Amino acid sequence: MKNYIHNLNKAFENRIRLGLMSVLMVNDSVDFSTMKEMLDITDGNLASHVTALEKEGYIHVKKEFVGKKPLTTYSATKVGMKAFNEHLDALEKLLKGR
Amino acid sequence: MKNYIHNLNKAFENRIRLGLMSVLMVNDSVDFSTMKEMLDITDGNLASHVTALEKEGYIHVKKEFVGKKPLTTYSATKVGMKAFNEHLDALEKLLKGR
DNA sequence: TAAAAGCACTTTGCGATACAAAGTTATTAT
DNA sequence: ATAATAACTTTGTATCGCAAAGTGCTTTTA
Numbered sequence: 177m178k179n180y181i182h183n184l185n186k187a188f189e190n191r192i193r194l195g196l197m198s199v200l201m202v203n204d205s206v207d208f209s210t211m212k213e214m215l216d217i218t219d220g221n222l223a224s225h226v227t228a229l230e231k232e233g234y235i236h237v238k239k240e241f242v243g244k245k246p247l248t249t250y251s252a253t254k255v256g257m258k259a260f261n262e263h264l265d266a267l268e269k270l271l272k273g274r
Numbered sequence: 275m276k277n278y279i280h281n282l283n284k285a286f287e288n289r290i291r292l293g294l295m296s297v298l299m300v301n302d303s304v305d306f307s308t309m310k311e312m313l314d315i316t317d318g319n320l321a322s323h324v325t326a327l328e329k330e331g332y333i334h335v336k337k338e339f340v341g342k343k344p345l346t347t348y349s350a351t352k353v354g355m356k357a358f359n360e361h362l363d364a365l366e367k368l369l370k371g372r
Numbered sequence: 373t374a375a376a377a378g379c380a381c382t383t384t385g386c387g388a389t390a391c392a393a394a395g396t397t398a399t400t401a402t
Numbered sequence: 403a404t405a406a407t408a409a410c411t412t413t414g415t416a417t418c419g420c421a422a423a424g425t426g427c428t429t430t431t432a
Binding site (some may be wrong): 373374375376377378379380381382383384385386387388389390391392393394395396397398399400401402 | 404414428431
């Protein structure tokens, strides 16, 4: 293997998806509004990056009603956690120059 | 501050520029062919990412002749090293969830 | 000496990405 | 009635990423 850059995961190259995922690694679940505020991005932008990660099977989206209000919450899947950890591994090895 | 994702540097978001820069952080200078082989990318692709980092003032490009053959070597500038370290700082803080 | 190869690009073309802004649907609070 | 909340979807545009092909100059090699 030449360099660890090819072990980096395309899905986590974007800063928003990286942030989103890292939030879900330390929080069991986070709802739409909170995530939007944490990442400080527009609602549409959040929605599109969420879709991207969901398509990869990296996060799970749960829609429910709390009272009469809709509530969407996100959580990382096992597959997502594994992929993210592998990405971080590749990152670390790359940056350590090994 | 909501989240450290906004402290990440756009110039280092791409895997090739990240790899290129991390190579130049541990090697004083690296020539075109070696870098191309290390990153395992096409010559045109390397040239374009080099241009991008050079435009930001993050790397220095030196062209000389060794014997009769042209030799292009790259090195990180002080500005580049500072920017890269700040990027890594933001990354670390982001991933540590602080 | 003509053809092939090396070096370091630049140009072309095109699909994929990123993102703001505006539009949508449904409910709820004023 | 009107505005606000929630969670998107759509639209439009600008930028990116990358392979492939083209360029110009020099040096090997057959």
